[in-house]
Amino acid sequence: MSTAVNRLDRRAVVARLLKDRGEAIVVTGLGSPTYDVAACGDHDRNVYLWGAMGGCAVMALGIALARPETPVIAVTGDGEMLMGVGSFATIAMQAPKNLTVVILDNGLYGETGGQASHTVVADLAGMARASGIADARAIDAMGDVEGLATRATALGNGPCVAVVRIGQAELERVLPTRDGHAVRARVRQSLGLSID
Amino acid sequence: MNAAHPHALHASPAGWPGDIFSALKTARVRQVAYVPDGGHAELIRAIHADPAMIGIPLTTEEEGVALVSGAWLGGDRACLLMQSSGVGNCINMLSLVRNMGGPFLTFVTMRGEWGEFNPWQVPMGTGTPDAFRLMGVHVLRADRPEEVGPATAAGIRMAYEGGSAVAVLLAQQLIGAKVFVK
Numbered sequence: 001m002s003t004a005v006n007r008l009d010r011r012a013v014v015a016r017l018l019k020d021r022g023e024a025i026v027v028t029g030l031g032s033p034t035y036d037v038a039a040c041g042d043h044d045r046n047v048y049l050w051g052a053m054g055g056c057a058v059m060a061l062g063i064a065l066a067r068p069e070t071p072v073i074a075v076t077g078d079g080e081m082l083m084g085v086g087s088f089a090t091i092a093m094q095a096p097k098n099l100t101v102v103i104l105d106n107g108l109y110g111e112t113g114g115q116a117s118h119t120v121v122a123d124l125a126g127m128a129r130a131s132g133i134a135d136a137r138a139i140d141a142m143g144d145v146e147g148l149a150t151r152a153t154a155l156g157n158g159p160c161v162a163v164v165r166i167g168q169a170e171l172e173r174v175l176p177t178r179d180g181h182a183v184r185a186r187v188r189q190s191l192g193l194s195i196d
Numbered sequence: 197m198n199a200a201h202p203h204a205l206h207a208s209p210a211g212w213p214g215d216i217f218s219a220l221k222t223a224r225v226r227q228v229a230y231v232p233d234g235g236h237a238e239l240i241r242a243i244h245a246d247p248a249m250i251g252i253p254l255t256t257e258e259e260g261v262a263l264v265s266g267a268w269l270g271g272d273r274a275c276l277l278m279q280s281s282g283v284g285n286c287i288n289m290l291s292l293v294r295n296m297g298g299p300f301l302t303f304v305t306m307r308g309e310w311g312e313f314n315p316w317q318v319p320m321g322t323g324t325p326d327a328f329r330l331m332g333v334h335v336l337r338a339d340r341p342e343e344v345g346p347a348t349a350a351g352i353r354m355a356y357e358g359g360s361a362v363a364v365l366l367a368q369q370l371i372g373a374k375v376f377v378k
Contacts, residue, residue: 052292055262062266086255180295193271196359
């Protein structure tokens, strides 16, 4: 909720989350989460989305079902998640142990002028839990990001959704490639698959 | 198969749904996402009953576009089952298929195009082929039962061997117009 105090720094959260990512595949929701992940350094297993709003978590589900032993982390924003909020239930039905959805919740649409998002009133962690995801966390402290990083880079008992309350500061944009075909080829190659 | 579908029957469907099912099996398609449709009911049952396949119910069709793209990134062949009314929901998400490339295959049961009682189905029944074409998805069509197998084989080949985005439209005459009883 937007009234939380001591909101976390989004770049510090994502940097900690991905510090020891190991084999994990990371899918980024369009806008600031894509820049936050890029700010940690480019990586063969980063899937940068620049559009397809609402598709980040459920695209990550497709990867997770295909690679059940590989941790898959969706890093997205509150606005992007709200557009695909039904995918909480779709994920819960499949119950993958290797999928973590991290929602960076600043309570606003930063890419389009800072309009308030629905998380001013809506509780995304509660929505995830009510959709059947037992491990749905709301995170306000860096100490809890440590635990989340451990969970996200390993296999759990089921999917995890973490809503991390972050500050509203607009940070310098770090722009990764917009070439989805190149990203596709690179990710598949890193998994030992043909590029096409 | 998953725990949410314990009562799925272990039987391959007959007729044209069976043709689609056996072609998907032969092509080693693993993830099958769907929003239910009566015309796809037998195929959906068969998918949930098959241990080599994962049936994935969606809350809305565009989820399936993103999921199918992710499945393929991870090394699985996947496809999407829906009815024509769901095609409009997919439009923007198809930009993911355009931008990342890779196979996209969907089987669409047509409503609102032949003897349809419910006028709410007609706008997308009329618009479905154009909606796909607007977003660069190649459209194949089967009007008669014997055309489903060849159209499926063509779609599978173009998608999984050619990396194209393909929709196979299954005409309402195959399924019949739903009868509403007052």
